[in-house]
Amino acid sequence: MDDPISSLVQMKKAILEESPRLSEEDTFRFACGKNSACFTQCCGDVNIALTPYDVLRLRKRLGISSGEFLDRYTVIPFSRKQKFPIVLLKMQDNERKSCFFVGEEGCTIYEDRPWACRMYPIGMASPGAEDQDKFFFVIREDLCEGHGQGTKWSIASWMKDQGVHEYDTLGEEFKEITLHPFFQQDQTLKPAQMDMLFMVLYDLDKFRRFVFESTFLDKFNLPESEIEAAKSDDVELLRLGFRWLKFSLFGEPALEIKDHVRQRIEQEAADG
Numbered sequence: 001m002d003d004p005i006s007s008l009v010q011m012k013k014a015i016l017e018e019s020p021r022l023s024e025e026d027t028f029r030f031a032c033g034k035n036s037a038c039f040t041q042c043c044g045d046v047n048i049a050l051t052p053y054d055v056l057r058l059r060k061r062l063g064i065s066s067g068e069f070l071d072r073y074t075v076i077p078f079s080r081k082q083k084f085p086i087v088l089l090k091m092q093d094n095e096r097k098s099c100f101f102v103g104e105e106g107c108t109i110y111e112d113r114p115w116a117c118r119m120y121p122i123g124m125a126s127p128g129a130e131d132q133d134k135f136f137f138v139i140r141e142d143l144c145e146g147h148g149q150g151t152k153w154s155i156a157s158w159m160k161d162q163g164v165h166e167y168d169t170l171g172e173e174f175k176e177i178t179l180h181p182f183f184q185q186d187q188t189l190k191p192a193q194m195d196m197l198f199m200v201l202y203d204l205d206k207f208r209r210f211v212f213e214s215t216f217l218d219k220f221n222l223p224e225s226e227i228e229a230a231k232s233d234d235v236e237l238l239r240l241g242f243r244w245l246k247f248s249l250f251g252e253p254a255l256e257i258k259d260h261v262r263q264r265i266e267q268e269a270a271d272g
Contacts, residue, residue: 019125019137024156028138030121031150038145040106042120044098048089050074052201053170054114055087056234061112066205073100083183085198089114115171118162121147122155126175170235173242174201182250193249200241204234207241221256 033039050058059069070076075088091097101109107117121144126134136155140147159165177197189197200207208230210216217227222240229236246254257265 019123021135022137022155024136024159025154026136027152027154028122028158029148029150029152030146030158032146034106036146036149038143040102041143042141043102043107044091044096046091046099048099048114048116050087050089050202051115051167051171051174052204052238053167053174053235055202056204056238057112058109058114060234061109066203070202083188084178085194085201087202115164115167118164118167119159122158126179170238173239177201177242177245180246180250189249197245197249200238200245204237204241208237211237211240219258219261221258 055066055069055074058073059066062069064072070087073090075090077086077088089099092100099107101107101113107113121139121141123137123139124134125137138147153161159168199210211230226236226240230240231237243254246252
């Protein structure tokens, strides 16, 4: 994958400028399966950007830590123009550059496959501007022979059939971070802030240690039920992380500081 960030930026630009904008009610005809001559051909030499929920599901499916998953199965490209970290699914070092999780019978982690794989051949774009809503588009590639075949789907029925909605729930919270006005106004994060953003979004085990093995809980008013849920439920921990990022990076009142901490901060400010 040559210069994946540039490829993703160019693809997004082309989509926003050229793709017909579809709604959930629009329809398409598509079929994919073992009987297709192109079966699994789309599962290689491709840039698949992983969401935080993708990483959560995949590392849990594999029974490994988030850090081990990131080391073994992802690529983390870097560009000076990059506003926030991007995690891509790593391809194998073979002629086909195939996905680590594709076999002769298809996807070996199908129930926990990433959002982008679930949506294919449908894509979704979020322009980011306040006056522009998200829209859908059909991805057409020469290698895919499934277009115009099999069942007629609405985009809404396709997403329901593919189990997308569970991913979209956390995906919307993720987009509140990546499409935040902070980034739209071309502001940049400091290296330490970028590291924190990466930890919360992708290295959830490391974030858990940060929450429960530091002074984090001494500083914020959190209901005991929320604390207990975050200990055992990765989704609840990730949601706490989203709130922490809004508080720490963007200055939003997403978390409530304890009184003694607030008083200390005010005293330090008064003392100069």
